[in-house]
Amino acid sequence: MQTRYTTNPSDFKQYDTDRIRREFLIESLFTPNTFEFVYSHYDRMIVGGVMPVDGPQTLPAYDELKADFFLQRRELGIINLAGDGTVTVDGQVIDLSKKECLYVGMGSREVTFRSNQADKPAKFALISTPAHRTCPTAKLTSAEASPVDLGAQETANQRTIYKYIHADGLQSCQLVMGLTTLKSGNIWNTMPPHVHDRRMEAYIYFDVPENQRVFHFMGHPQETRHLLVATDQAILSPPWSIHAGAGTASYSFIWAMAGENYSFTDMDFVQLSDIR
């Protein structure tokens, strides 16, 4: 598990491309048969992934957590980004297909990930945040996630937002999580952008075609920077930062938030004319 510390926005002004990538980009989430985790000091969110190929993978305990088991004082959101698989939580086997979401409540001791087919492995995106009570372990399909269509073809941002873990969906202590899929020929997410200084956010971009990239924009609204993101890579977005992207092709991404309050719509929108 890698640790990433937080950045003061006035220091961020001095960062070059390499430093921005080191602090905010997670380049590798899916290595066969390995848990990849980044422990962020932004709201202590852990962003990770596992791709089981040669048999099941069981969530280990990490010394960084000083806990008997991973979810002793944490909750976990899982979205599968690829082939069909299963997640077993304390003996209960749950099927998880592409774009389905499973919430695992605090106190779950053994969480095991499997792919149904080794040649079409599942890629489980994992987001964990500190928790203070046990909410039920439960699954939601994308159809059950009350999809909302946003944007327009004219502004190249037609997209569907699926909300899984939030006030009106799967219950959690603080984790808010879902995914957005751009319609074919559309490239912009979250434009005009917003900030929510009350909480951080992580993006995991996926289904970006192999030789395409997403230009991800971040930074204080009057001091923006960009970084290029390939498929299956994640961004840590500080609470003071915009988080928006334009792809060289259409794509999908997971978004996950933690921190103050629990309402998906808590966003301070930034006028395009105010962005620098």
Ligand SMILES: O=C[C@H](O)[C@@H](O)CC(=O)C(=O)O
């Ligand atoms: O705070 C919310 C997050 O930034 C995302 O939900 C934005 C998003 O998915 C989109 O506009 O496409």
Ligand SMILES: [Zn+2]
């Ligand atoms: Zn946001």
